Amino acid sequence: xxxxxxxxxxxxxxxxxxxxxxxxxxxxxxxxxxxxxxxxxxxxxxxxxxxxxxxxxxxxxxxxxxxxxxxxxxxxxxxxxxxxxxxxxxxxxxxxxxxxxxxxxxxxxxxxxxxxxxxxxxxxxxxxxxxxxxxxxxxxxxxxxxxxxxxxxxxxxxxxxxxxxxxxxxxxxxxxxxxxxxxxxxxxxxxxxxxxxxxxxxxxxxxxxxxxxxxxxxxxxxxxxxxxxxxxxxxxxxxxxxxxxxxxxxxxxxxx
Numbered sequence: 001x002x003x004x005x006x007x008x009x010x011x012x013x014x015x016x017x018x019x020x021x022x023x024x025x026x027x028x029x030x031x032x033x034x035x036x037x038x039x040x041x042x043x044x045x046x047x048x049x050x051x052x053x054x055x056x057x058x059x060x061x062x063x064x065x066x067x068x069x070x071x072x073x074x075x076x077x078x079x080x081x082x083x084x085x086x087x088x089x090x091x092x093x094x095x096x097x098x099x100x101x102x103x104x105x106x107x108x109x110x111x112x113x114x115x116x117x118x119x120x121x122x123x124x125x126x127x128x129x130x131x132x133x134x135x136x137x138x139x140x141x142x143x144x145x146x147x148x149x150x151x152x153x154x155x156x157x158x159x160x161x162x163x164x165x166x167x168x169x170x171x172x173x174x175x176x177x178x179x180x181x182x183x184x185x186x187x188x189x190x191x192x193x194x195x196x197x198x199x200x201x202x203x204x205x206x207x208x209x210x211x212x213x214x215x216x217x218x219x220x221x222x223x224x225x226x227x228x229x230x231x232x233x234x235x236x237x238x239x240x241x242x243x244x245x246x247x248x249x250x251x252x253x254x255x256x
Contacts, residue, residue, distance in 0.1 A: 065078065065081050065082075066093075068081065069096050069097075069100060069205060070203035070204065070205045071203055071204055073204055073205065073208060073237075073238040073240060073241055074240045075096070075097065075099075075100020075101050075240065075241055075242065076100070076101055076240060078096065078097055078100060079097035079098070079100060079101050082094065082097045091110065091114055091126075092126075094110055095107055095110055095111075095130055098110065099130070099133065099134070099242070100241060100242060101242055102137075102242035102245065104134050104138075107130060107134060108131070108134075111127045111130060111131065114127060115127065121154060121157075121158040121161055121164065121165075122164055124154055125151060125154060125155075125165065125168055128147055128150050128151045128154065129147075129151070129168060129170065129171070131143075131147050132144055132147035132148065132151070132170075132171070132174055133170075133209075135147060136174065136177075136213070136216070137212075137242075137243070137246055139216070141178060144174060144177075144178065145178050147174075148171055148174050148175055148178060151168065151171050152171075170209075170213075172188070173185050173188060173189070173213050176188075177213075177216075177217060177220075180220075182217040182218070182220060182221035183221070185213060185214065185217040186214050186217050186218060186221070189210045189211070189213050189214035189217070190214065192206075192210045193207050193210050193211060193214075204237075204238070207237075208234065208237065208238050208241065208243060209243075211230065211233065211234055211237070212234060212243050212246075212247070214230060215227055215230035215231050215233075215234060215247065215250070216250075218230055219231075219250055219254075224254055227250070227254070228251060228254050231247035231248075231250045231251050231254075232247075232251065234247040235247050235248060235251075
């Protein structure tokens with residue numbers, strides 16, 4: 001999708017937002033006026049409610065936009081929407097956009113800028129994961145190993161917050177991958193992407209990431225036939241993503 005399509009998504013939602021707010025506020029304004037018989041109180045009440053609803057709808061807009069990356073797996077449009085500046089972007093949004101289109105330099109620049117701030121242990125972990133994810137996509141095992149070591153050191157440093165680190169199970173996959181325990185990686189990934197797995201997150205981006213880990217593990221293990229099939233499934237499942245581009249490169253290597 002181009003910039004025009006991205007703008008249409010946001011504009012369409014903004015129009016729906018404006019219409020809903022207008023109708024609701026008119027009704028509430030009339031109700032407040034009838035109850036209080038005071039025009040000033042009615043206007044102030046409507047203004048206060050307008051500010052409240054604006055925040056609510058901005059959050060709903062954020063959720064709507066996130067679906068473009070999480071469910072539609074369309075990082076190009078998602079990244080273009082972010083560039084329009086029509087809603088407040090978090091670090092998470094910026095990284096998702098840049099990672100989704102394969103702009104690694106932008107991700108590293110964002111991480112470097114973020115590292116200048118006072119970060120919580122979890123925020124530090126998020127940045128380590130972002131670097132590790134890039135190194136995995138690049139098959140840069142040396143730097144991937146450094147990121148895993150960095151994560152383990154941080155986890156040890158903040159051992160009393162171990163429960164918070166438990167959500168970063170991806171590092172177990174990276175660790176096993178570096179140890180060439182490909183069967184473990186493949187087995188865990190296959191459990192993670194099972195439809196009946198209650199722990200599976202409810203968006204397609206997670207499935208894409210886990211499917212990619214599995215495909216690379218199959219390739220590095222030497223199971224070329226199943227690796228090729230896994231990469232082809234990624235291309236079919238998420239053709240607009242950078243991971244599909246990487247998958248095509250692996251397929252080309254297999255055919256070479």
